[in-house]
Amino acid sequence: MIATRTPFRITLGGGGTDLPSFYRKHGGFVVALGIDKYMYVVVNVPHADRLVRLHYTRSETVADVSQLQHELAREALLRHGIHDAIEIASVADLPAGTGLGSSSCYLVGLLNALRAYTLNPASLETLAEEACEIELDTLRKPIGKQDQYMAVYGGLTTIEIDRAGVTKATRLNISPYSLSDFVANTHLYYTNVQRVTTDVLAEQNQAMNASGGGSVEESLLGIRDIGYRIAEAMGGCNFDRFGELMHEHWLAKRNLSDRVTLPVVEQLYEHVRAEYGVLGGKVAGAGGGGFWMLYCPRNGDRLMKFMAGQGLPRLHYAPELEGSRVIANGLKTSWGHFHAPAGKGAAGGE
Numbered sequence: 001m002i003a004t005r006t007p008f009r010i011t012l013g014g015g016g017t018d019l020p021s022f023y024r025k026h027g028g029f030v031v032a033l034g035i036d037k038y039m040y041v042v043v044n045v046p047h048a049d050r051l052v053r054l055h056y057t058r059s060e061t062v063a064d065v066s067q068l069q070h071e072l073a074r075e076a077l078l079r080h081g082i083h084d085a086i087e088i089a090s091v092a093d094l095p096a097g098t099g100l101g102s103s104s105c106y107l108v109g110l111l112n113a114l115r116a117y118t119l120n121p122a123s124l125e126t127l128a129e130e131a132c133e134i135e136l137d138t139l140r141k142p143i144g145k146q147d148q149y150m151a152v153y154g155g156l157t158t159i160e161i162d163r164a165g166v167t168k169a170t171r172l173n174i175s176p177y178s179l180s181d182f183v184a185n186t187h188l189y190y191t192n193v194q195r196v197t198t199d200v201l202a203e204q205n206q207a208m209n210a211s212g213g214g215s216v217e218e219s220l221l222g223i224r225d226i227g228y229r230i231a232e233a234m235g236g237c238n239f240d241r242f243g244e245l246m247h248e249h250w251l252a253k254r255n256l257s258d259r260v261t262l263p264v265v266e267q268l269y270e271h272v273r274a275e276y277g278v279l280g281g282k283v284a285g286a287g288g289g290g291f292w293m294l295y296c297p298r299n300g301d302r303l304m305k306f307m308a309g310q311g312l313p314r315l316h317y318a319p320e321l322e323g324s325r326v327i328a329n330g331l332k333t334s335w336g337h338f339h340a341p342a343g344k345g346a347a348g349g350e
Helices: 020-026 071-079 102-117 124-138 146-153 176-185 197-209 214-235 239-253 263-275 300-309
Strands: 002-013 028-044 052-055 059-062 086-092 156-161 167-171 186-190 280-283 291-295 325-329
Touching (some): 002 146, 002 214, 002 239, 020 028, 028 146, 028 214, 086 102, 124 167, 146 167, 176 239, 214 239, 263 291
Parallel strands (some): 052 086
Antiparallel strands (some): 002 325, 028 086, 028 156, 052 059, 186 291, 280 291
16 A cells, blocks of 8 residues: 655745746745645555556546546556556545645655656655646646645745746745644635635636736736735745735735625624734635635634634644655565566656
8 A cells, every 4th residue: 555645735925827828927936834634545456356456535446547537647647657556545535626726636646656656756846847747737627736736846936827827846944833723714615615726726817818917917916926025024934924815915906807706704704803902814725615715813812712713613724844745665576576567667767
C-alpha cells in the first residue's frame, strides 16, 4: 500500500489571476497558505485479478482505466502507463466544493502516489506542472494554477505566473509565532453550501475571453494589485493591514460574478464588521459558498459565539508548512516484490 497526504489551502490574495485567460494577458500573482486539513489517497494492487477499482464518493470497478468516469484518476493513470490491476481509495478531512482546492489535492496526491509506485520521483515543480497539464490542457477545465502548486508546496507561499505560463512558487518566511498569531485572528466558517467551482470560474473565463475583458478584467487587475500588497503585509507581519486589504479584495471580487457571494453572507458580513470589529473577509476559492474567512483581531470569542448561533461553527486550523507527501510506502505483491506496471521495470525505467 502507498498512501499520500496532501494539504488543502486558503487563498489570501490574488485569487482568479492564476487563470490562463488572465495571466496570458497580464501575468498572475497569488498568495496562499497550506492548512492542516488533508486529502488522503491510497494505492494498492489486487492479488487475485487485474481489475481497476476506484473508491471516492462512489465506487467504480472496470476492466481498463480508460473506462473510468472519474476524469482526474483516469488521466493520471493513463499518463503513467497504468491500465489495469490497481485499486485506489481517497478520503478527505473536508467536503468537496468548499473553495479549498480539493480536486487538485486529489490529483496531486494521486500523482505523488503513482510516482512512488512506479519508482519515478519528480521535483516539486514537475509534479505541480504535471497536475496543471492534466487539469488545464488535457481536461480543459476553466481553472487556474494555484491549487496544484499549493497542494505540492504548502506553507505560506506566493505563486507568480508570467504571460507564458511559467510559474514560480516562493515561500514567505515569517516566524512560526507570528504565523500562529495570524491564524488565531483569521476565522474560517463553513456556509454549509457546496458548489461546483468550474461553474463560477467559467463565467470569469468567458468575460476575460470576450473583447476587452470589461469590468471583470478591471477587477482582476485590482485583485492582483491587492495580492501584491497582501504579500507585503504578510511578509512584514502587519496582519491588521492584511485584514483591511481583504475587505478591498471583497469589494473587488464581488464584481467578477453575481455568483461569487450569497445574500445571507453579505448581510452577515456587514453586521460582523459593524459589531465585532471584523476588518475584512472573503468567501474561499471562486466563491458562491464553501468556507468564509474573516479577520477579527480583537473580539474573536464573541464573534465565534455569534457565528455558532447562526449555525456557522468555526473551523479551527493550523498552518501546514509541507506540501503533498508519501506517508506510507509498502506496496507489495503476494510474492513480496514491488509490482511494476506494464512497460515499467523495478527501477521505473521507460
